[in-house]
Amino acid sequence: MLLQGRTAAISGAASARGIGRATAKLFAEHGARVAILDLDEAGAKAAAAELGPQHVGIGCDVTDPASCKAAADAVLAAFGQCDILLNNAGITQPLKLMEIGPENWGKVLDVNLSGVLYLSQAFVPHMKERRRGSIACMSSVSAQRGGGIFGGPHYSAAKAGVLGLAKAMARELGPFGIRVNCVTPGLIQTDITGGKLTDEMRVEIRKGIPLDRLGEASDVAGCYLFLASDLSAYVTGAVIDVNGGMLIH
């Protein structure tokens, strides 16, 4: 039980096969009370109810600072405190450079990058006051290797931005007892690809993975658990690869 007595807010944790949902389940198994924050409010509530009555589901659009603030207030009203924030919500689009229009760019940057800023800003004052907190942010191998897996260049740019933002947050918030880290998964089998990832693409991707399999949501959940718990008490500004060896650097 690595998170006994702890409380966690996880964005993008409603989708049934998603990384956030698997993480919420693992955190609950480790004793945490979990707030599931998602654009899909009904899904968030249903996911929380499935975990048990001590957990909460809250509608939240991470691209909207007011929605983030309202969600943070709701988490604190429900739990009285928040020890852990996972900036996990994200979207992707399989576009090539010349196909990216301003709307695609805006949407992908808003959810994946601005969302990390806005949701962190909503929780940081509380964490600063308590002089404790662990924030983990979702990046991607796509940030490190320039895409080429599924998401387009705008996705790579957004996820690379997350690395810079999180490292700067780690520097600024360390003196307040708040750690900030990132995870960089390779291809994880969830529904984010919206059925557009073909079997041929899977076979091709697998050829480049030394561990010879695609990732599971639980693979990332385990890393989030490490970063959320005291096992990583002296880890901040770090980037943890969860890619089966797809990128070794």
Ligand code: NAD
């Ligand atoms: P998913 O689609 O299952 O989950 C994403 C969740 O984010 C959904 O529940 C969705 O409703 C929510 N969401 C979308 N926009 C939102 C918004 N504006 N506000 C709040 N919630 C919003 O996908 P997943 O694969 O579990 O992805 C989780 C994170 O992992 C994403 O940031 C994704 O970019 C990242 N990631 C995924 C992979 C992969 O291969 N699946 C690899 C690297 C990184």
